[in-house]
Amino acid sequence: MxxxxxxxxxxxxxxxxxxxxxxxxxxxxxxxxxxxxxxxxxxxxxxxxxxxxxxxxxxxxxxxxxxxxxxxxxxxxxxxxxxxxxxxxxxxxxxxxxxxxxxxxxxxxxxxxxxxxxxxxxxxxxxxxxxxxxxxxxxxxxxxxxxxxxxxxxxxxxxxxxxxxxxxxxxxxxxxxxxxxxxxxxxxxxxxxxxxxxxxxxxASFDRTNLHYEVQTKDRNIYRKLLRAIRAESGAGIVYCLSRRSVEEVATRLQYDGVDALPYHAGLSDRERSNNQTSFLRDDVQIIVATIAFGMGINKPDVRFVFHYDLPRSIESFYQESGRAGRDGEPSKSILFFSLGDRQKIEFLIKQKPDHNEQKIALQQLRQVINYAEGNDCRRTIILRYFGERYRGNCGKCDNCLNPKPIEDWTVEAQKFLSCVARCQEKFGINHIVDVLIGSRKQKIFQYGHHLLSTYGIGKGRTADEWRMLGRSLVHQGLVGQTTDGYPILKLNKRSWEIFRNQLVVKIAVNQHQTKTSATYNPRKAEAELLFEKLRKLRKQIADHNSLAPYMIFADSSLKLMAQIRPQTLTDFAKLSGVNEYKAHQYGDSFISAIREFTEQHKLPVNLPSKSQMTTLQLHQQGLSVVEIAKQRGFAVSTINSHLSELIEMKQPVALNKLVKAERQKIIIKTIEQVGDMSLKTIKDALGDSYSYNEIKLVRGWWRSQK
Structure with a gap:
């Protein structure tokens, strides 16, 4: 180093x-x-x-x-x-x-x-x-x-x-x-x-801070919901489905409705799967509709959203699949569409497993996904708890935190619930405890003699759904333990006893209360978004020309910085996060040209010369040659030439005739008019070896300043 x-x-x-x-x-x-x-x-x-x-x-x-x-x-x-x-x-x-x-x-x-x-x-x-x-x-x-x-x-x-x-x-x-x-x-x-x-x-922490988590109800209008959700987003997205049939159906309907979408599942030929994956990676299509076969090896960092059309089988699967969104750290979205019908489908598939132990574990994993989907607590808290990581709650980036439910004091109800767990000798899960509390007449209650417990029927003032909501919240908040060996049995812990002793207040989110905020129009933000889209198109053109995926040229985050800062020179361009020296020289001219064109079209203010450029200008005006300026400043000759060409373009007083002979200027200008000013290499190829990149760059700066 x-x-x-x-x-x-x-x-x-x-x-x-x-x-x-x-x-x-x-x-x-x-x-x-x-x-x-x-x-x-x-x-x-x-x-x-x-x-x-x-x-x-x-x-x-x-x-x-x-x-x-x-x-x-x-x-x-x-x-x-x-x-x-x-x-x-x-x-x-x-x-x-x-x-x-x-x-x-x-x-x-x-x-x-x-x-x-x-x-x-x-x-x-x-x-x-x-x-x-x-x-x-x-x-x-x-x-x-x-x-x-x-x-x-x-x-x-x-x-x-x-x-x-x-x-x-x-x-x-x-x-x-x-x-x-x-x-x-x-x-x-x-x-x-x-x-x-x-x-x-x-x-490392399992917290993906850039992801917005959301659960929506899945009903008979599910496809319309999905279509609206896709149309509301920009950028690439993945839609996960449970079956191949569902993948084909959703992909076909999206295509019919004008969405660029392709299917991906194990039933396709290797060639078709590979072609569909490549089309997605290179932004030729916006959406890939897939089973879980579309998993490891998808290295696309700029997926902006992942929608689960069907219920995933475990929290781990959900975490990995939703985590394919926003790998570049930019804001991205995960939406899970949830219905009890999906739960019944998966339970049926699980019951087909010949191994009883496998069934037991799969059912527990399914219950954890349902707890996530039905939970009123912060989604991030629920996910991280699964991986053994505690979270403070209220992430501000999930539907439950952004549209908070009213918080109520349920300490008395929690004491009843935990007392019932104790009376049942910590051998049962949430559903059985709820049945005891509401005084259910199910055979299992009488089989274990739980109709004789003092807690039998003491919860009749609340519905079964409300008691289940409390049970889930107690687990998510770590106020009661839960086993992970196949059957989720509730176990009292230190915090449970603090609730019994009135040393801890239990507050839970109880029902939905949505508020909508109206967005205000921000002209500067709107301009940046327009320029970002222009730069995305340019990136795609360059990527196609080089047979690369667009994200390999520049990440979305770098394009957003370009759109916000609007660098006018290679020096400023190279300072952007995600731009190294190699990429600045490889692609800088093309992106700066696009930014300048946008700036002129929209009559936006351009950057003034930097302090370093002004130092070069002062030495130039003192009569020093390019080589002498480079030596005095300890810079490469090419850097000084870049300064001068950028100064010329900004209409600063650079004596171009002292740097490039007038007759050579005319030939370079004529060539630029024929082949355009986007690529120095294209101009150089047209002129031949008798013209250097440095003099082409200087003359191009003058030509651009006249636009």
Missing amino acids: STFASLEEALKHFFGYDSFRPGQKKIIEAALKNRDLLTIMPTGGGKSLCFQLPALLRKGITIVVSPLIALMQDQVDALQDNGINATYLNSTLRNDELKSRQIAILKNQIKLLYLAPERLLNEKFSLFLEKVVNSVGISAIAIDEAHCVSEWGHDFRPEYSNLKLLRQSYPQIPIQALTATATKRVQQDIIQQLNLRSPDVHV
Whole structure:
């Protein structure tokens, strides 16, 4: 890291960002100390950067193990578009491509090498890796989607199990395991399977602060609700359905109603699935309608919304699927459409499972999803509690917090409820406790003799739904415990006893009370949104030309900054978050041109020259040449030429005739009139090698100033 004063400086240089996301810096610092690492960071938290940046700051090559070809290709494309030397070796390559990439690796021209686990442990490939170790050196091995190594993980893959041989083959090389979700049991299994040595374990918060959570009632008008919700959003979205039939039906209806949508499910051919996925990643269609088959490997960061048309089977599934929205950290939305009919469908499917224990666990997972859907508490509190993380409540970014229900003191009711839990010897769930409280005549009540309890029928003043609402709220607030071994049995805890002793007041949200706020028109915001859409179209054109997904050019967040700040020079453009030096030179001219055109059309104020540009102008006016100014200021000649061309465009007093001969100016101007001013390379190709980029840039600045 000797060439960088800080990790932040390295981050800006390679990736264009000014600051790290929560947890990233600490993990990177540990990686640079060559420690073994286990990193659990939710989707969208920035896991990849935790091994990519250390790879660029260490000698040698970093090997990245990835389970899916599409995922490794996607990451390599994104790295290469940042000017970073990365490559992959997999079965899609021809022999000549494979050999040329291996030669580049042995010449120390590659910093990140992506491999499938099968290839990494292949005996023949091991001979090549020995050459790599001896000639270049392997700085680290990063295992992405590390939960695949554990049989307790949600996506165990047998080919991952052999990765335990890595420690034996490469005992001195640090290993970093990364995954989005892992219970404590899975974490321990990963450490054991990979033989990690006293690893630094980093578990990031599961809170996706940029996501808005919402639940809407699913009724006979569900499709119309979905269509309205999609039309109210901009950007890409995913609609998850339970069955292939539902996917096809929804996708077809959306297409009929003029929405660019495609289906994705296991019943399609590999080719059709791949084509549909590529169309979605490259913004050729707005919506992908999918079953849960559309999951791992979807590396699209700018999905703005995920709608669950049908009920998911577990909170974990819901969290992972909704978490495909807003991976870039920008505001995004998750809507779950809920009906009891969906619950009955899933219960029917669960009962078809031959294993009784599997049925028991699946039913409990379903109940937790229903508790989320029916809950009046902060949605974020409910989700995070599932993952063992406590949350303060009132996130201000879910439907329950934005449209709060009236809060009432239900301490007396809570004491009755918890007393009934105690009288039933802490052996039953919410539904049975409610039945006892309302004096139900169900056979189960008489079977256990619970009709003889003092709490039998003491809750007749409230409905069963109200008592269930209280039960859920007590669980969500941590005021009563609940087992997780298949049957959700209620257990009294320390806070339960505080309620009994009147040491704790119980307040719950009791019913819906919606308020609507009227939006005020903000001209500046409206202009920024118009420019953002213009820049999105330009990004799509450039991406299509380079056969890339648009988000690989610039993230939505960077486009929004461009639209707000409206940089007029390359210097200012390069300062934006998400723009590194490589991308500034690669795409800067095109985006600045679009911003200037928009600024002129809408008669918006333009930026004044910067302090640095004014210093260059003063030295120019003193008669110094470009080379002399560059030497005196310690800048590159190209930087000074950029200053001067930008000053000319801002109609500042630069003597163009002293910089470019008049007859050459005329030829350059004539060429610009023929081919346009958007691309310097296009102008240069038309003029030939006798004209330099610097003089073209200076004359183009004058030409633009005359518009």
